[in-house]
Amino acid sequence: MKFQKVFLFIGLSLSAVLVSFNSSANSEKETYGHHTVNKISQTIERAQTKALNESKGFQSNAGADTVRLEITGDDKMQFNKEEMRVKAGQVVVLTLKHVGKMAESAMGHNWVLLKQGVDMASFANDAIMAKDNGYIPPNRSNEVIAHTKMLGGGESDTIIFKAPPKGTYTFLCSFPGHYSTMNGKFIVE
Ligand SMILES: [Cu+2]
Structure with missing residues (x-):
């Protein structure tokens, strides 16, 4: 129990460091390149996840059941991946990054797993009318396994979900007109 509290404390402390680092990074972009900031963020995120898992009583090797995936979307209406693979039963921690510069209203991207x-x-067609719901048609939300927020250039979103049963699934960006170039296969092995 003591260990768990210590890890939780470390996690919370790192959060505070991250918040202050982020604000200083904004004003000191020339000192801290994006790469460095990202690296530090990732390290802190890993430590937080570890602390969180251990505070919940998981063994430290429980990370083997978690898979981290990252996919990017850009200003050319493209994902950087056409295929993503996980194993059945894994907890998927998926991050979508919009690596472009355009605003959400013009070049919004999300990641939707059907x-x-x-x-x-047909799903993408209905999504066109669902701007107020992040282009997820409310009457078809039961057809979605998981989805990120709609993002503009420079933004990112991380979601956590349990991998569905073995099989091949489709992911897409549901922003109007994007699905024909922004889609791919999500394969559960
Ligand atoms: Cu898109």
């Missing part, structure tokens, strides 16, 4: 059997084109 259940099997859902017609992507």
Whole structure:
């Protein structure tokens, strides 16, 4: 128990450091390149996840059941991946980064994982009318396994979900007009 509290404390302290670092990074972009900031953020995030897991009583090797995935979207209406693979039963920690510069209103991207059997084109068509809901059609939310927020250039979002049963699934960006170039296969092995 003492160990868990210590880890939780470390996690919380690192959060505070991250917050202050982020604010100083904004004003000192020339001193701290994006790369350095990202690296430090990732290290802190890993420490936080470890602390959180240990505070919940998981063994430290429980990380083997968690898979981290990252996918980017850009100003050319492209994801950088057409295929993503996980193993059945894994907890998926997925980060979508919009690496472009354009605003969400013009070049918004999200990452939407559809259940099997859902017609992507028909889903994307309904999504056009769902701007107020991040382009996730409210009447079809039961056809979605997981999705990120809609992002503009420079933003990112991380979601956590349990991998669905073995099989091949479709992911897409549901921003109007994007699904034809922004889609791919999510394969659970
Ligand atoms: Cu998009």
